[in-house]
Amino acid sequence: MLKIYHSPGTRGFRVMWVCEELGVPYEIQPVNFSVEYRRTAEWRAMHPVSKVPVMDDGDLRMHESCAMIQYILARYGNGRLQPAEGDPAYAHFLQWLWFSESTFQRPLGEITNHRREFSPELPAVVAEMKARATQCVDALDEALAGRPYLLGDQMTAADLSNAYVLRGYARNVGVPLPANVQRFWDRMTALPSYARVVKADADTGARLK
Ligand SMILES: N[C@@H](CCC(=O)N[C@@H](CS)C(=O)NCC(=O)O)C(=O)O
Incomplete structure (x- = not known):
């Protein structure tokens, strides 16, 4: 196991x-x-x-x-939870899966690390990381326009992984989510x-x- x-x-x-x-x-x-x-x-x-x-x-x-x-x-x-490997959609699946960690999670993780190492925190540094994370949320919003999941109608592990990062976004940035991301968040968190x-x-x- x-x-x-x-x-x-x-x-x-x-x-x-x-x-x-x-x-x-x-x-x-x-x-x-x-x-x-x-x-x-x-x-x-x-x-x-x-x-x-x-x-x-x-x-x-x-x-x-x-x-x-x-x-x-x-x-x-x-x-x-993924397209077939030979399918061009597989490339997009990998892209959004790794976006969740390499691009979206990164500034949020740095906020946590910064707050642990610097007391008091440097507000300009935290604001910059929040802006980077918000840019990622906006990218997700564009990608989700007119479709339930990042790749279209098929839910993949890339959706789960990005939805996990949205938890950290809500905790660290906390601004209202744009409409497509909000619908996505509601859909993902309704899963048993x-x-x-x-x-x-x-x-x-x-x-x-
Ligand atoms: N890219 C790694 C990142 C791992 C990572 O940064 N984990 C965080 C917790 S979510 C951690 O251990 N942070 C402690 C630190 O960076 O000191 C992964 O996806 O597993």
Whole structure:
């Protein structure tokens, strides 16, 4: 069974959501997210730069949440949550999947990192990161015009992964979402798999107390 080393609210959420949507069994190993713990030799042996998540599949160990998603789809997806690999839509699927991490998540993660390292925070830095994240929300809004999901009528893991980042956007930026993104958010959070992963995430937090 897949084992996901996860701290509540962090990027393991998107991996768990894909598992929930596919019905792929997984167990969660809660990870203490404190800098002190993540910098221990124990955790550095698990993750090369002391972050979360980490995932095991038997003897295989991975870091990088979107790479985990691609692996899970290829190994256990049976063609679900992604277009067929030879289809040109597959290129767009990869693009939006990686957009979620490399472009959209990045400024939001930097707000968290900045606030942890700088007290008081530098407002101009935070404002710049918020503006970068909002540019990504606007890009999603354009891509979702007239279509329920990023690739059209088929929901893919790219939708799940970007919807996960919208949680962080709401928390860190908190401005109203543009109309297409709001509809998308409502659609994605109405999925039963979303309620299950929210619960799994909260249970992880409870186990760390
Ligand atoms: N690209 C990596 C990013 C991992 C990452 O930055 N994880 C955050 C939590 S969501 C973290 O561990 N941050 C702590 C830090 O950067 O010090 C992935 O997608 O797995």
